[in-house]
Amino acid sequence: MQKKGILFVLSGPSGTGKGTVCKALLEKERELYLSVSATTRECRIGEIPGETYHYVTFDRFESMIANGEMLEYAKYNGNYYGTPGESVRKLLNEGKDVMLEIEPQGALQVKKIFPEAVLIFLVPPSMRVLKERLVNRGRETAEEIAQRLETTRWELTQADKYTTQIVNDNLEVCVHEVMAYLNKKRAEQEMIAALINEKLD
Ligand code: 5GP
Numbered sequence: 001m002q003k004k005g006i007l008f009v010l011s012g013p014s015g016t017g018k019g020t021v022c023k024a025l026l027e028k029e030r031e032l033y034l035s036v037s038a039t040t041r042e043c044r045i046g047e048i049p050g051e052t053y054h055y056v057t058f059d060r061f062e063s064m065i066a067n068g069e070m071l072e073y074a075k076y077n078g079n080y081y082g083t084p085g086e087s088v089r090k091l092l093n094e095g096k097d098v099m100l101e102i103e104p105q106g107a108l109q110v111k112k113i114f115p116e117a118v119l120i121f122l123v124p125p126s127m128r129v130l131k132e133r134l135v136n137r138g139r140e141t142a143e144e145i146a147q148r149l150e151t152t153r154w155e156l157t158q159a160d161k162y163t164t165q166i167v168n169d170n171l172e173v174c175v176h177e178v179m180a181y182l183n184k185k186r187a188e189q190e191m192i193a194a195l196i197n198e199k200l201d
Contacts, residue, residue: 002094005091005096006092007114008100009102009110010178013148033096073109077144083100118181125167
């Protein structure tokens with residue numbers, strides 16, 4: 001029987017560095033496949049349609065929900081974000097490990113559908129640092145930043161529902177810790193699979 005891939009979810013509040021950690025991880029981890037999400041938010045300068053996100057209209061997103069095409073989705077700051085299910089299931093069935101980089105409402109939906117998924121919660125070192133990161137990256141208006149920080153307080157209450165929590169204070173250390181955790185989970189699953197298949201006389 002084909003061994004299934006592992007579904008990893010990297011989640012946490014906006015500004016904790018999910019995107020940066022994920023990018024660094026994928027550069028080091030050739031055997032990890034990033035799922036490309038769909039969103040209704042506008043494409044920003046520097047982003048690549050089909051690579052950063054699949055940019056769709058509200059109508060299209062809602063028909064994808066109605067057709068059961070979304071593995072999970074959430075409304076975040078007025079826009080929909082979601083993971084198209086088919087491509088993720090296909091990769092997992094081919095034995096490939098998949099990474100989702102999503103916000104916590106979606107991560108908790110994934111946990112219900114795939115209880116075996118490995119959920120990593122990235123923790124900001126402090127609320128002050130988080131606010132500084134959001135301000136310095138200059139992508140959101142002051143009002144959006146205030147909204148994101150408000151959402152963060154709820155998101156932090158969900159951290160204990162994850163498989164593990166990793167603090168992102170120093171990027172290099174954080175990426176190293178995430179990679180070590182991924183490899184630990186892979187080794188555990190391989191050991192369990194070997195035990196299941198072990199022949200006894
Ligand atoms: P941004 O607008 O900054 O690209 O993303 C806003 C938030 O949506 C981030 O926390 C990001 O991780 C999250 N996000 C991106 N794609 C998805 C997705 O497919 N599902 C969910 N639930 N959240 C997502």
